[in-house]
Amino acid sequence: MTDDMHTDDGPAVPLPAPVDAGTLRRLHHRLEQAAEQADLIDIAYTTVDSPVGRLLLAATPKGLVRVAYAGENHDRVLEDLARELSPRILHAPERLEEAVREIDEYFAGHRQVFDLTLDLSLSHGFRRLVQAHLPEIGYGQTRSYRDLAELVGNPRAVRAVGTACATNPMPIVVPCHRVLRTDGTLGGYIGGSDAKTTLLHLEAAA
Incomplete structure:
Protein backbone atom coordinates (compact mmCIF):
# COMPACT_ATOMS: atom_id res chain seq x y z
CA MET A 1 0.00 0.00 0.00
CA THR A 2 1.44 3.38 -0.96
CA ASP A 3 2.01 6.18 1.50
CA ASP A 4 -0.85 8.24 0.05
CA MET A 5 -3.25 5.51 1.21
CA HIS A 6 -2.29 6.07 4.85
CA THR A 7 -3.18 8.68 7.43
CA ASP A 8 -1.77 9.31 10.85
CA ASP A 9 -4.58 7.12 12.18
CA GLY A 10 -3.95 4.17 9.87
CA PRO A 11 -4.86 3.13 6.34
CA ALA A 12 -7.16 5.49 4.47
CA VAL A 13 -10.40 4.05 3.15
CA PRO A 14 -11.21 5.16 -0.41
CA LEU A 15 -14.56 6.90 -0.71
CA PRO A 16 -17.10 5.09 -2.89
CA ALA A 17 -17.94 6.68 -6.21
CA PRO A 18 -21.21 8.66 -6.12
CA VAL A 19 -24.24 6.87 -7.54
CA ASP A 20 -25.70 8.67 -10.55
CA ALA A 21 -29.36 9.68 -10.66
CA GLY A 22 -30.21 7.18 -13.38
CA THR A 23 -28.94 4.27 -11.29
CA LEU A 24 -30.93 5.48 -8.30
CA ARG A 25 -34.09 5.64 -10.41
CA ALA A 108 -55.73 21.65 -19.52
CA GLY A 109 -59.49 22.31 -19.66
CA HIS A 110 -60.25 18.89 -21.14
CA ARG A 111 -61.90 17.28 -18.10
CA GLN A 112 -64.87 18.49 -16.06
CA VAL A 113 -65.63 15.34 -14.03
CA PHE A 114 -63.12 13.07 -12.32
CA ASP A 115 -63.66 9.34 -12.81
CA LEU A 116 -61.30 8.19 -10.08
CA THR A 117 -62.21 5.68 -7.40
CA LEU A 118 -61.93 7.41 -4.02
CA ASP A 119 -61.00 6.09 -0.60
CA LEU A 120 -62.82 8.19 2.03
CA SER A 121 -61.03 6.60 4.99
CA LEU A 122 -59.68 9.94 6.24
CA SER A 123 -63.14 11.44 6.74
CA HIS A 124 -65.82 10.44 9.22
CA GLY A 125 -69.33 11.38 10.32
CA PHE A 126 -70.75 14.70 9.19
CA ARG A 127 -67.55 15.74 7.44
CA ARG A 128 -67.65 12.64 5.29
CA LEU A 129 -71.31 13.28 4.48
CA VAL A 130 -70.57 16.83 3.34
CA GLN A 131 -67.54 15.81 1.29
CA ALA A 132 -69.53 13.05 -0.40
CA HIS A 133 -72.01 15.69 -1.64
CA LEU A 134 -69.39 18.14 -2.95
CA PRO A 135 -69.12 16.49 -6.41
CA GLU A 136 -72.81 17.28 -6.89
CA ILE A 137 -71.77 20.91 -7.40
CA GLY A 138 -71.16 20.92 -11.13
CA TYR A 139 -68.10 22.17 -12.98
CA GLY A 140 -68.18 25.96 -13.29
CA GLN A 141 -70.91 26.27 -10.64
CA THR A 142 -70.70 27.51 -7.07
CA ARG A 143 -72.80 27.09 -3.96
CA SER A 144 -72.75 28.79 -0.58
CA TYR A 145 -71.96 27.04 2.68
CA ARG A 146 -75.62 27.54 3.55
CA ASP A 147 -76.72 25.90 0.28
CA LEU A 148 -74.53 22.91 1.05
CA ALA A 149 -75.90 22.65 4.59
CA GLU A 150 -79.41 22.48 3.13
CA LEU A 151 -78.26 19.92 0.56
CA VAL A 152 -77.07 17.55 3.28
CA GLY A 153 -80.29 18.04 5.22
CA ASN A 154 -79.01 20.20 8.09
CA PRO A 155 -79.66 23.89 7.23
CA ARG A 156 -78.33 25.13 10.57
CA ALA A 157 -74.97 23.40 10.24
CA VAL A 158 -73.33 26.13 8.16
CA ARG A 159 -70.23 26.34 10.34
CA ALA A 160 -69.84 22.55 10.39
CA VAL A 161 -70.09 22.54 6.60
CA GLY A 162 -67.27 25.10 6.50
CA THR A 163 -65.14 22.85 8.68
CA ALA A 164 -65.88 19.86 6.45
CA CYS A 165 -64.76 21.82 3.40
CA ALA A 166 -61.63 23.07 5.16
CA THR A 167 -60.62 19.51 6.10
CA ASN A 168 -61.39 17.93 2.73
CA PRO A 169 -58.51 15.47 2.15
CA MET A 170 -58.87 15.53 -1.64
CA PRO A 171 -59.17 19.14 -2.82
CA ILE A 172 -59.63 19.70 -6.56
CA VAL A 173 -60.90 16.14 -7.12
CA VAL A 174 -63.55 16.63 -4.43
CA PRO A 175 -64.42 20.23 -5.37
CA CYS A 176 -64.64 22.17 -2.11
CA HIS A 177 -63.28 25.17 -4.06
CA ARG A 178 -66.81 25.60 -5.49
CA VAL A 179 -68.23 26.53 -2.09
CA LEU A 180 -68.32 30.23 -1.26
CA ARG A 181 -69.61 32.43 1.51
CA THR A 182 -73.21 33.59 1.29
CA ASP A 183 -72.06 37.06 0.18
CA GLY A 184 -70.13 35.54 -2.72
CA THR A 185 -66.65 36.04 -1.27
CA LEU A 186 -64.18 33.17 -1.39
CA GLY A 187 -64.06 31.99 2.19
CA GLY A 188 -61.22 29.79 3.39
CA TYR A 189 -59.45 27.16 1.33
CA ILE A 190 -56.81 24.60 2.20
CA GLY A 191 -54.72 25.61 -0.80
CA GLY A 192 -55.02 29.34 -0.13
CA SER A 193 -57.11 32.04 -1.78
CA ASP A 194 -54.88 32.26 -4.88
CA ALA A 195 -55.35 28.56 -5.63
CA LYS A 196 -59.11 28.80 -5.08
CA THR A 197 -59.31 31.79 -7.43
CA THR A 198 -57.25 29.97 -10.07
CA LEU A 199 -59.56 26.95 -9.99
CA LEU A 200 -62.73 29.03 -10.20
CA HIS A 201 -61.34 31.10 -13.08
CA LEU A 202 -60.25 27.93 -14.91
CA GLU A 203 -63.74 26.47 -14.69
CA ALA A 204 -65.47 29.75 -15.55
CA ALA A 205 -63.38 30.04 -18.72
CA ALA A 206 -64.44 26.62 -20.02
Whole structure:
Protein backbone atom coordinates (compact mmCIF):
# COMPACT_ATOMS: atom_id res chain seq x y z
CA MET A 1 0.00 0.00 0.00
CA THR A 2 1.44 3.38 -0.96
CA ASP A 3 2.01 6.18 1.50
CA ASP A 4 -0.85 8.24 0.05
CA MET A 5 -3.25 5.51 1.21
CA HIS A 6 -2.29 6.07 4.85
CA THR A 7 -3.18 8.68 7.43
CA ASP A 8 -1.77 9.31 10.85
CA ASP A 9 -4.58 7.12 12.18
CA GLY A 10 -3.95 4.17 9.87
CA PRO A 11 -4.86 3.13 6.34
CA ALA A 12 -7.16 5.49 4.47
CA VAL A 13 -10.40 4.05 3.15
CA PRO A 14 -11.21 5.16 -0.41
CA LEU A 15 -14.56 6.90 -0.71
CA PRO A 16 -17.10 5.09 -2.89
CA ALA A 17 -17.94 6.68 -6.21
CA PRO A 18 -21.21 8.66 -6.12
CA VAL A 19 -24.24 6.87 -7.54
CA ASP A 20 -25.70 8.67 -10.55
CA ALA A 21 -29.36 9.68 -10.66
CA GLY A 22 -30.21 7.18 -13.38
CA THR A 23 -28.94 4.27 -11.29
CA LEU A 24 -30.93 5.48 -8.30
CA ARG A 25 -34.09 5.64 -10.41
CA ARG A 26 -33.54 2.09 -11.68
CA LEU A 27 -32.90 0.80 -8.17
CA HIS A 28 -36.03 2.50 -6.87
CA HIS A 29 -38.07 1.07 -9.74
CA ARG A 30 -36.83 -2.42 -8.85
CA LEU A 31 -37.76 -1.77 -5.21
CA GLU A 32 -41.19 -0.57 -6.29
CA GLN A 33 -41.77 -3.66 -8.43
CA ALA A 34 -40.61 -6.01 -5.68
CA ALA A 35 -42.85 -4.29 -3.13
CA GLU A 36 -45.81 -4.52 -5.51
CA GLN A 37 -45.24 -8.23 -6.15
CA ALA A 38 -44.96 -8.90 -2.41
CA ASP A 39 -48.07 -6.79 -1.70
CA LEU A 40 -46.12 -4.56 0.70
CA ILE A 41 -47.49 -1.18 -0.38
CA ASP A 42 -50.51 0.09 1.54
CA ILE A 43 -50.13 3.69 0.35
CA ALA A 44 -48.53 4.73 -2.93
CA TYR A 45 -47.73 8.35 -3.64
CA THR A 46 -46.34 10.64 -6.29
CA THR A 47 -46.21 14.36 -7.03
CA VAL A 48 -47.38 16.36 -10.02
CA ASP A 49 -46.77 19.95 -11.06
CA SER A 50 -49.84 22.08 -11.68
CA PRO A 51 -50.88 25.74 -12.09
CA VAL A 52 -51.55 25.79 -8.33
CA GLY A 53 -48.16 24.37 -7.39
CA ARG A 54 -46.79 20.90 -6.79
CA LEU A 55 -49.47 18.48 -5.62
CA LEU A 56 -48.99 15.29 -3.65
CA LEU A 57 -51.28 12.42 -4.69
CA ALA A 58 -51.63 9.34 -2.49
CA ALA A 59 -53.69 6.21 -3.00
CA THR A 60 -54.53 3.00 -1.17
CA PRO A 61 -55.72 -0.19 -2.91
CA LYS A 62 -59.25 1.20 -2.40
CA GLY A 63 -58.57 4.38 -4.38
CA LEU A 64 -57.23 7.92 -4.21
CA VAL A 65 -57.06 8.93 -0.56
CA ARG A 66 -55.20 12.26 -0.46
CA VAL A 67 -54.44 15.31 -2.57
CA ALA A 68 -52.21 17.83 -0.83
CA TYR A 69 -50.95 21.28 -1.71
CA ALA A 70 -47.29 22.16 -1.18
CA GLY A 71 -48.34 24.59 1.54
CA GLU A 72 -49.60 21.65 3.61
CA ASN A 73 -46.02 20.32 3.78
CA HIS A 74 -45.86 17.06 1.85
CA ASP A 75 -43.51 15.41 4.34
CA ARG A 76 -45.95 16.14 7.14
CA VAL A 77 -48.85 14.82 5.05
CA LEU A 78 -46.98 11.54 4.51
CA GLU A 79 -46.25 11.31 8.22
CA ASP A 80 -49.95 11.82 8.95
CA LEU A 81 -50.89 9.10 6.45
CA ALA A 82 -48.40 6.73 8.06
CA ARG A 83 -49.93 7.41 11.47
CA GLU A 84 -53.59 7.38 10.45
CA LEU A 85 -53.62 4.62 7.81
CA SER A 86 -50.40 2.62 7.44
CA PRO A 87 -46.62 3.11 7.65
CA ARG A 88 -46.15 0.99 4.51
CA ILE A 89 -45.80 3.96 2.16
CA LEU A 90 -43.74 4.05 -1.02
CA HIS A 91 -43.17 6.51 -3.84
CA ALA A 92 -44.86 4.45 -6.55
CA PRO A 93 -45.88 6.68 -9.49
CA GLU A 94 -47.24 3.81 -11.59
CA ARG A 95 -50.15 3.38 -9.19
CA LEU A 96 -51.09 7.03 -9.62
CA GLU A 97 -50.81 7.27 -13.41
CA GLU A 98 -54.58 7.53 -13.92
CA ALA A 99 -54.92 10.20 -11.22
CA VAL A 100 -52.05 12.21 -12.70
CA ARG A 101 -53.58 11.94 -16.17
CA GLU A 102 -56.97 13.18 -15.00
CA ILE A 103 -55.43 16.04 -12.98
CA ASP A 104 -53.46 17.11 -16.07
CA GLU A 105 -56.60 16.92 -18.24
CA TYR A 106 -58.51 19.01 -15.72
CA PHE A 107 -55.94 21.80 -15.74
CA ALA A 108 -55.73 21.65 -19.52
CA GLY A 109 -59.49 22.31 -19.66
CA HIS A 110 -60.25 18.89 -21.14
CA ARG A 111 -61.90 17.28 -18.10
CA GLN A 112 -64.87 18.49 -16.06
CA VAL A 113 -65.63 15.34 -14.03
CA PHE A 114 -63.12 13.07 -12.32
CA ASP A 115 -63.66 9.34 -12.81
CA LEU A 116 -61.30 8.19 -10.08
CA THR A 117 -62.21 5.68 -7.40
CA LEU A 118 -61.93 7.41 -4.02
CA ASP A 119 -61.00 6.09 -0.60
CA LEU A 120 -62.82 8.19 2.03
CA SER A 121 -61.03 6.60 4.99
CA LEU A 122 -59.68 9.94 6.24
CA SER A 123 -63.14 11.44 6.74
CA HIS A 124 -65.82 10.44 9.22
CA GLY A 125 -69.33 11.38 10.32
CA PHE A 126 -70.75 14.70 9.19
CA ARG A 127 -67.55 15.74 7.44
CA ARG A 128 -67.65 12.64 5.29
CA LEU A 129 -71.31 13.28 4.48
CA VAL A 130 -70.57 16.83 3.34
CA GLN A 131 -67.54 15.81 1.29
CA ALA A 132 -69.53 13.05 -0.40
CA HIS A 133 -72.01 15.69 -1.64
CA LEU A 134 -69.39 18.14 -2.95
CA PRO A 135 -69.12 16.49 -6.41
CA GLU A 136 -72.81 17.28 -6.89
CA ILE A 137 -71.77 20.91 -7.40
CA GLY A 138 -71.16 20.92 -11.13
CA TYR A 139 -68.10 22.17 -12.98
CA GLY A 140 -68.18 25.96 -13.29
CA GLN A 141 -70.91 26.27 -10.64
CA THR A 142 -70.70 27.51 -7.07
CA ARG A 143 -72.80 27.09 -3.96
CA SER A 144 -72.75 28.79 -0.58
CA TYR A 145 -71.96 27.04 2.68
CA ARG A 146 -75.62 27.54 3.55
CA ASP A 147 -76.72 25.90 0.28
CA LEU A 148 -74.53 22.91 1.05
CA ALA A 149 -75.90 22.65 4.59
CA GLU A 150 -79.41 22.48 3.13
CA LEU A 151 -78.26 19.92 0.56
CA VAL A 152 -77.07 17.55 3.28
CA GLY A 153 -80.29 18.04 5.22
CA ASN A 154 -79.01 20.20 8.09
CA PRO A 155 -79.66 23.89 7.23
CA ARG A 156 -78.33 25.13 10.57
CA ALA A 157 -74.97 23.40 10.24
CA VAL A 158 -73.33 26.13 8.16
CA ARG A 159 -70.23 26.34 10.34
CA ALA A 160 -69.84 22.55 10.39
CA VAL A 161 -70.09 22.54 6.60
CA GLY A 162 -67.27 25.10 6.50
CA THR A 163 -65.14 22.85 8.68
CA ALA A 164 -65.88 19.86 6.45
CA CYS A 165 -64.76 21.82 3.40
CA ALA A 166 -61.63 23.07 5.16
CA THR A 167 -60.62 19.51 6.10
CA ASN A 168 -61.39 17.93 2.73
CA PRO A 169 -58.51 15.47 2.15
CA MET A 170 -58.87 15.53 -1.64
CA PRO A 171 -59.17 19.14 -2.82
CA ILE A 172 -59.63 19.70 -6.56
CA VAL A 173 -60.90 16.14 -7.12
CA VAL A 174 -63.55 16.63 -4.43
CA PRO A 175 -64.42 20.23 -5.37
CA CYS A 176 -64.64 22.17 -2.11
CA HIS A 177 -63.28 25.17 -4.06
CA ARG A 178 -66.81 25.60 -5.49
CA VAL A 179 -68.23 26.53 -2.09
CA LEU A 180 -68.32 30.23 -1.26
CA ARG A 181 -69.61 32.43 1.51
CA THR A 182 -73.21 33.59 1.29
CA ASP A 183 -72.06 37.06 0.18
CA GLY A 184 -70.13 35.54 -2.72
CA THR A 185 -66.65 36.04 -1.27
CA LEU A 186 -64.18 33.17 -1.39
CA GLY A 187 -64.06 31.99 2.19
CA GLY A 188 -61.22 29.79 3.39
CA TYR A 189 -59.45 27.16 1.33
CA ILE A 190 -56.81 24.60 2.20
CA GLY A 191 -54.72 25.61 -0.80
CA GLY A 192 -55.02 29.34 -0.13
CA SER A 193 -57.11 32.04 -1.78
CA ASP A 194 -54.88 32.26 -4.88
CA ALA A 195 -55.35 28.56 -5.63
CA LYS A 196 -59.11 28.80 -5.08
CA THR A 197 -59.31 31.79 -7.43
CA THR A 198 -57.25 29.97 -10.07
CA LEU A 199 -59.56 26.95 -9.99
CA LEU A 200 -62.73 29.03 -10.20
CA HIS A 201 -61.34 31.10 -13.08
CA LEU A 202 -60.25 27.93 -14.91
CA GLU A 203 -63.74 26.47 -14.69
CA ALA A 204 -65.47 29.75 -15.55
CA ALA A 205 -63.38 30.04 -18.72
CA ALA A 206 -64.44 26.62 -20.02
